[in-house]
Amino acid sequence: MSEQKSPPLSHPVGVLHEIRWNEICPWLILVRSLRASLLVRVLILACIGLQLTQLGWTAVDRLWIGDRVVGDFAPLQNVAETAPRISVFEVEEGGWIWGSPLTRAWKLLSQPLVQMARPVNSWRGSLALACSAIWAIAVWSFFGGAIARISAMQLTRGETIGFVDALKAALSACVGIAGAPLIALLGAAALSVPLLLAGLLIRFDLLALITGLAWIFVLVWGLMLAVVLLGLLFGWPMMWATLAVERSDAFDAVSRCYAYVYQRPLHLAFYIVVASLLGVFGEVVVYYFSGAAMHLGEWAVSWGAGVQRVTELTSLSSEESTSLSGTVLAGAKAIAVWKQIWMAIAASYPVAYLWSAAVGIYLLLRRHIDATEMDEISLTEQQQLQGLPELEKNKAGLPKVKRK
Numbered sequence: 001m002s003e004q005k006s007p008p009l010s011h012p013v014g015v016l017h018e019i020r021w022n023e024i025c026p027w028l029i030l031v032r033s034l035r036a037s038l039l040v041r042v043l044i045l046a047c048i049g050l051q052l053t054q055l056g057w058t059a060v061d062r063l064w065i066g067d068r069v070v071g072d073f074a075p076l077q078n079v080a081e082t083a084p085r086i087s088v089f090e091v092e093e094g095g096w097i098w099g100s101p102l103t104r105a106w107k108l109l110s111q112p113l114v115q116m117a118r119p120v121n122s123w124r125g126s127l128a129l130a131c132s133a134i135w136a137i138a139v140w141s142f143f144g145g146a147i148a149r150i151s152a153m154q155l156t157r158g159e160t161i162g163f164v165d166a167l168k169a170a171l172s173a174c175v176g177i178a179g180a181p182l183i184a185l186l187g188a189a190a191l192s193v194p195l196l197l198a199g200l201l202i203r204f205d206l207l208a209l210i211t212g213l214a215w216i217f218v219l220v221w222g223l224m225l226a227v228v229l230l231g232l233l234f235g236w237p238m239m240w241a242t243l244a245v246e247r248s249d250a251f252d253a254v255s256r257c258y259a260y261v262y263q264r265p266l267h268l269a270f271y272i273v274v275a276s277l278l279g280v281f282g283e284v285v286v287y288y289f290s291g292a293a294m295h296l297g298e299w300a301v302s303w304g305a306g307v308q309r310v311t312e313l314t315s316l317s318s319e320e321s322t323s324l325s326g327t328v329l330a331g332a333k334a335i336a337v338w339k340q341i342w343m344a345i346a347a348s349y350p351v352a353y354l355w356s357a358a359v360g361i362y363l364l365l366r367r368h369i370d371a372t373e374m375d376e377i378s379l380t381e382q383q384q385l386q387g388l389p390e391l392e393k394n395k396a397g398l399p400k401v402k403r404k
Contacts, residue, residue, distance in 0.1 A: 026364060027274055029155055029374060033360035034278045036151040037353040038286070041163045046352035047345045049143035053109075056135035060128050100276035101283045101350030102357055109136055109351070110233060113185075117229070133185075140240075141178035145170035147355040148244035155360055156245070156377040173243045179250035180239040180257070184232045191225045227262075234268070235261040240355060241362035247378040260365040271364055275357040283349055290346035294339065314339070 036042065107114075112133035116126055146166040153159045161169070170177075198218055202208040211218075235257035242253040261268060302310040313332045363374045 026367065026374065027271060029363060030271065030275050030278055030357060030360045032155050033151060033275065033356040034282045034353070036154040036359075037282060037349065037356035039150065039154075039160070041166070042147050042150055042352045042356065043286075043345050043348055044163075045143050045147050045166070046355075047348040049139055050348050050351060051344070052139045052143075053136055056139065057132050060132050060135070063128070100279045101353050102272070102276045102279040105350035105354040106237070109140065109354075110236075112136065113233070137178050137181055141174040142167075142170050144240050144355050145173055145177050145244060147352060148240045148359050149173075151356040151359040152241070152244040152377055155363060156375045169244075173247065176248070176250045176253065177240055177243045180243070180253035181232065181236050183250055183254050184228060184236075184257075188225060188228045188232070191221065191228060195221055195225070231258045231261045237354060237358035238362045238365070241359045244359060245362065245366075245377050256362075256366075260362070260369060264365055264368055267365060267368055268361070271361045275361060279350070279353050279357065282353055286346050286349045290342065294342065 112129045116129040116133070146169065149169040150161055150166045153161050195218060198211055202211045238257050238260055239250075239253040242248065242256045243250075246252065298310050298314055313328070313335055366372050367374050
């Protein structure tokens with residue numbers, strides 16, 4: 001009898017034909033966060049939010065004259081002065097800080113709360129900082145929530161939602177987003193009350209002795225306060241990500257924030273480092289493309305108008321403005337306004353990337369802690385998958401799709 005041969009295999013045994021990098025390196029989702037932050041609608045939302053934040057902080061500065069609220073930040077300054085920060089570290093205020101756009105935006109929006117913790121602040125200055133923090137939370141609960149929702153849909157389902165849909169999603173969740181950090185801050189304030197009373201006691205000599213002997217309780221209470229505030233400092237962007245992905249409530253956002261920070265601190269640190277390096281690359285891309293767009297636009301126009309004409313319109317100075325006619329001067333000012341808006345959008349990239357990266361980091365930590373797949377997201381009623389279309393019978397009695 002002849003030996004029966006098995007059919008040949010389509011692929012040799014033991015040969016690797018495909019590598020699923022997303023399963024081997026799940027942190028590659030942060031690359032998709034980078035792409036989401038480069039969307040035009042995301043940059044525009046970040047720019048509007050920055051302008052409103054700056055307006056509110058400036059108003060608080062003028063109301064509380066003599067107590068400076070936050071550091072200088074001018075999102076309308078020249079792009080070359082804001083990006084790119086190619087070097088990994090930069091010197092600021094006498095110390096080394098991480099120079100990534102991710103951590104710069106993180107530091108920027110955390111300024112009021114961080115400065116409030118300084119012991120040199122007066123009651124008046126602390127109140128001004130509290131107003132600045134509340135204003136920033138209110139602004140970014142809307143615009144940051146919209147950016148986070150766009151990124152969440154992009155990272156989980158590979159879909160992009162429009163400008164209006166993102167704002168509607170943010171509006172429906174802005175109360176929970178704003179409430180999450182406020183709940184944590186109220187908890188910290190409640191923990192501070194006993195320490196406040198201890199501070200009143202040490203004003204008296206005899207009670208200062210008694211308080212000094214029982215200072216261990218102050219240290220323990222300070223440790224609990226540090227757990228609350230440091231968890232909030234490192235985890236508050238994930239509150240936005242929680243509401244963008246889960247569509248839950250403020251208490252769920254607070255619990256996930258602290259759980260993800262303290263249960264996987266090394267994972268969080270690794271993802272922040274990776275996201276920071278990717279953010280530097282994204283900022284370089286935004287800087288060079290925005291600069292190239294302005295330069296090449298003026299270069300192409302100069303072939304028709306002439307270099308001198310384009311120069312006097314695009315490089316307007318106070319001395320040159322007096323020699324221009326009314327219509328030409330108006331045109332030059334209009335060009336300056338558009339260039340300023342263009343540069344402001346480009347300079348807003350760090351904040352745009354902050355919310356996109358926060359969603360990516362949140363999905364990675366949720367995968368580790370809750371064993372939830374990274375493509376799971378809560379959808380609104382309008383985004384739910386539609387069922388089969390309704391059927392109706394035609395004249396012959398056969399079913400057909402019902403037309404609306």
